Amino acid sequence: MLQIGIDTGGTFTDFVVADTERIWSFKLPSTPGEPERAVLDGLQQVMEAVPEAQELEVIHGTTVATNTVLERKGARTAFVTTRGFEDLLEIGRQNRRELYRLGPSKATPLVPRQWRWGLAERVLPDGLIEQELDPAEVRALLDSLRKEQIESVAVCFLFSFRKPLHEQVAGEILREAGFPVSLSCEVLPEFREYERASATVLNAYLQQKVTAYLEKLRVGVDRVARSIKRKRFWLMQSNGGWVSPTLAAQFPVRAIFSGPAAGVYGGWTVGQEAGLSRVITLDIGGTSADVSLVDGEIFRTKESTIDGLPLPLPVVDVQSVGAGGGSIAWVDAGGALRVGPQSAGADPGPLCLGRGTEPTVTDAHLVLGRLDPRSLLLGERQEALERSWKGLARFCQRFRGGSGEEDISEVAQGILEIANTHMARAIRAVSLARGWDPRDFILISFGGAGGLHACELAELFGIDEVLVPPLPGLVSAWGALCAETVLDASKTLLCEASAGSLGRWELVFEELEQKLVRELEAEGFAGGEAIFQRYCDLRYRGQSYELTVPWKASFLEEFHSLHGKRYxxxxxxxxxxxxxxRATVRIPKPKPKGLMVQSEICQEVRSGRAYFLGRDWPVHYVPRSALRPGDELEGPVIVTEYGGTTVIPPGWRGSVDVMGNLRIRRQSQWTRSS
Structure with a gap:
């Protein structure tokens, strides 16, 4: 079987291909305007390289859903709710994202006020119906929806998680009229009406765009791989598993963070193969840095947000910040140097690529000697360094009135330090803020820019070891290839934990697992091995937040322990x-076998100079493909490879393990930047 893992990022689209006993990879520039084009161009290359393939499986992590929300380019969505609660999306919660900001701004709802309608119906908190929904009132709404050219409808009635009948009736009428409909009782059958409404609106808002994207991919895959009789296409979800395009189109909200989830899974797979159980994954690409903490298992959360909107679905617990290789340096109104979150992305890209107009983190690395301008992804163009120098010189002249070599080096160093500070916030959020000591973990760094920042970030937190896998820029695509099918189901009950309530909960778990079995059968996994896991959300009486623990005999003890650790x-x-x-099911899948083939960039070791700790240092640029297990490197050294560069700064020593991983250990503590 020919298996292909694909990860679409803001700058590059990555491909990892498992072909019998060989695993190979490549990158193409992303095409943000037509994201499917880069995917299909890459598939075309694979088909030309392996024309004899008889069976094809494609697993894809995408940013289409993410970008649709961030760019506010989703469907014209209507919100139908219980009368009197039309402003629910506007009111939201009283929590402030920026506690000390004098003039805080709230997230703008995806549905404007004129597209929100309330219907006369009422279900009580215990599930009893106080006021029946009149189907005629739903039908009367159809003309208004058509007049406003509504493209998708989100329905969220009060307490529908207790009694979904009214939502089901409204949904049936709306679907018969030809509207795509998202029901909160299907998207998220849990309490807290604002969060449930937010998830449902997000689902409706995304449905048209994601469905169209998946259809283009389906048609394109059929065309590109027309000679292959058996083809399967899967989409990564935010929970770290993948599902069919059919289920993904029905619940596109589950794929909002599919790209970062694939990265965490890829990083964790690397850690497992290296015999590690406690790791922090650091994925730095062109636009963002994504960080996750893993302690024997990948953690998931229900408290994510996107563009200020709550996303209360199970997602891989990733903290993201807008700091990556393409992050743009700028000067604020007070004259202070800032970096990001704006990114040059793939178009126009950094200055060194010839189309950018503002300096980026990548340009700062290049000017400081931490990037080899002969790197393949910069092209074989010696003028790349000159472009970055000239661009930073212009920026320095505006910023501090000087453009000498010392000015440029200091500003470039400042850009990197600010970027590192942003990235450190994400590491702090997944570790120290939750009771974990980062010094007890190994930092696994990947993404095209991960190796450029990893050691300096580890130094900030006292982490003694960094692991950089081979081909770090392709780990997210590798994660998609190694992932499994994962499905989730949940139901709110809200009762006291007593001996009398446990039997009722067992029945609920059985109901959830039966639902998951039906979904598995629809996905084509009937009769396969399935691993079910049960979890429960607990809280002390009077609290308004919960913690999730496994459902087993000691669930109360685990809750007390986790609460003590967290709070x-x-x-x-x-x-x-x-x-x-909560119930989860996953289908185990054997990981691809074979050796990842290193692409060649430049085979000879080159000498140069790089800027560290306020001065120039002599360095060697060592090609990763020339390294063998047991080789050691004393910093400062720059390791170059296809799609990634690793900086080993002064005071750090690198060695290559039997898996080909670069294990970088701190030798002294004097490398901290002043």
Missing amino acids: GYAQQNWPVELVTA
């Missing part, structure tokens, strides 16, 4: 409430 205290004698039951 610094536990109330052993206080009543505990069972809030939401």
Whole structure:
């Protein structure tokens, strides 16, 4: 079987191909205006290289859903809710994202006020119906929807997670009229009406764009691989698993963070193969830095947001910041140097590529000697360095009134330090802010820019070891290739944890697992091996937030322990409430076998100079493909390879393990930048 993992980023689209006993890879520039074009161009290259393939499986992580929300280019969406709650999306929660900002701004709802309608119906908190929904009122709404040229409808009635009947009736009428409909009882059957409404609106908002994208891919894959009889196409979800395009089109909200999820899975796979159980994954691309902490398993969260909007679905716990290789340096109104979150992306790209107009983090690395201008992805163009120098000189002249070599080096160093500070926030958020000591973990760095920043970030947190896998720029695509099918189901009950309630919860878990079995059968996995896991959301009585623990005999003890670790205290004698039951199923899948083939860039070791700690240092640029297990490198050294560069700064020593990973260990603590 020919297996292809694809990850679409803001700058590059990555491909990892498993062909019998060989694994190979390549990158293409992303095509943001037509994201499917880069994917299909890459598939065409694979088909030309392996024309004899008889069976094809493609697993794809994409940013289409993410960008649709961030760019506000989704469907014209209507919001239908219980009368009197039309402003729910506007009111939201009182929590402030920026606590100390004098004039905080709230996230703009995806649905404007004129596209929100309330219907006379009411379900009580216990599930009893106080006021029946009149189907005629739903039908009367159809003319207004057509007049406003509504393209998708989100329906969220109060307490529909207790009694979904009214939503189901409204959904049936709307679907018969030809509208795509998202029901909150299907998208997220849990309590908290604002979060449930937000998830449902996001789903409706994305449905048209994601469905069209998947259809273009389906047609394109059929055309490109027309000689292959058996073809399967899967889409990565935010929870770290993949599903069919059919299910992905029905619930596109589940794929908003599919790209970062694939990266975490790829990084964790690298860690497992290296015999590690406690790692922090660091994925730095052209636009963002994505960080996740793994302690024997990948953690998931229900508290994500996108563009200020809550996304209360199970997603891989990733903290992202707008700092990457393409992040643009600029000067704010107060004259301070800033970096990001704006990114040059693939178009126009950094100055060194010839189309950019503003200096980026990549240009700063190049000017400081931390990037080899002969790198393949910069092209074989010696003028790349000159472009970055000239662009930074112009920026320095505007910023500090000087453009000498010392000015340029200092500003470039400042750009990197600010970028590192942004990235450090994400590491702090997944570790120290949650009771984990980052010094107990190994930092696994990947992404095209990961190796450029990893050691300096590790130094900031006292982390003693960094691991950089071969071909780090392709780890996310590798993660997509190694991932498994994962499905989730949940239901809110909200009752006290007592002996009398446990039997009821067992019945709920059985109901959820039966639902997952039906979804698996629809996905074509009938009769296959399935691993089910049960979890529960718990809280102390009177609290308004929950913690998730595995459902087993010791679930209460685990809750007290986790609460103490997360918040610094536990109330052993206080009543505990069972809030939401969660079930997960995954289908184990053998990982591709074979050796990842290194692409050649430049085979000879080259000498040069690079800027560290306020001065120039003599360095060697060493091609990764020339390294063998057991080789050691004393910093400062720059390791170059296809799609990635790794900086080993002064005071660090690198060695190559039997898997080909570059293990970089701190030798002294004097390397911290002043």
